[in-house]
Amino acid sequence: MFVTVPLLDLHAQYTPLRQALLDAVTRVCDSQRFIGGPEVEGLERELAAYLQTPHALGMSSGTDALVAALMALDIGPGDEVITPTYSFFATAGSVVRLGATPVLVDIDADTFNLNPAATVAAITSRTKAIIPVHLFGQSAELAPILAAAKPQNIAVIEDAAQAIGCQYQGRPVGNWGAIGCFSFFPSKNLGGFGDGGLVTSTSAALAHRMKLIRNHGMEPKYYHHMVGANFRLDALQAAVLRIKLPYLARWSEARRANAARYRALFADAGLPQVTLPVEAPDRTHIYNQFVIRVENRDALRAHLDRAGIGTEVYYPVPFHLQECFAGLGYRAGAFPVAEAAARTSVALPIYPELTEAQQAAVVATIRDFYRG
Secondary structure: OOOOEOOOOHHHHHHHHHHHHHHHHHHHHHHOOOEOOHHHHHHHHHHHHHOOOOEEEEEOOHHHHHHHHHHHOOOOOOOEEEEEOOOOOHHHHHHHHOOOEEEEEOEOOOOOOEOHHHHHHOOOOOEEEEOOEOHHHOOOOHHHHHHHHHHHOOEEEEEOOOOOOOEEOOEEOOOOOOEEEEEOOOOOOOOOOOOOEEEEEOOHHHHHHHHHHOEOOEOOOOOEOOOOOEOOOEHHHHHHHHHHHHHHHHHHHHHHHHHHHHHHHHHHHOOOOEEOOOOOOOEOOOOOOEEEEEOOHHHHHHHHHHOOEOOEOOOOOOHHHOHHHHHHOOOOOOOHHHHHHHHHEEEEOOOOOOOHHHHHHHHHHHHHHHHO
16 A cells, blocks of 8 residues: 655644644734743743753744854854854854854764764864754764863854754753754754744853844843844744643654664664664764665665655755855865765654654665665
């Protein structure tokens, strides 16, 4: 029987929560409090508790969270910021927007995250920040990065856009560096009805600075202490996220359960052409994406598409090969691990509502491709 398996099925999450979500939107509409107010403040308190952090501030997107973090640290022209070459564009794009220079490094072959040794080797006298990305829902190896950064007064900004609720050494990400940045894009484990983001910090001074930055540097009204921006989270998005937040832990556990089922199914299939995601020690993987490495990736994707199975490539072009970053001077071959990941990786459906039959269909279709 033909089984359709979308890469992501937001309707499956929305349907049981529909009335509660519509009630939340109606509540905001009836209040006519669309900017700031009790919904945003309530979400910030609830997320601070969930993430075990003293300061959490809503932002207009995960990208704007990164920009605000960099602005709060006064990063600009002449400064270097170390980032992985393999991530969503905003990680490096935010650095360039402020006139600073992204210094790209390769990734770890097992986890797709920033290579700690390469990161430490890339530090110079101009390095002002490091942005480790907790890619696909698993924390980067933070300990050696933090150990190298602290004595040189280098800020660590955690890009946790795909990793809300994942832990490193028993503590949620977003608490380890100077600032944590999160995204509520609809496809995330905690997704809104559009763009939204969050910054976290253990520093009251940095949190206050980012609170000013997100609202044009203004406090009180019409008195501006700095040139900020409009990075505010809409009250409508906050209300939606408050309905979803109590379900986040179980949704992430469902993703983990689906990942375990994939492992069992692939083990039974016996496919040496497929390399499964690695769960590193002392970390909790929440599987925003389930990314495998495969032989003949593009042909496999076409085969899966014909079978009604959705996939995606995160990411087909590393930063150092992007046209807009040509001025950085990197060339093909500079970061071979990232380039190999871009050629061979593919994400399979992993959303919480995925059924056992759908997962079995995914693996069976992959098996049929390699066995002819």
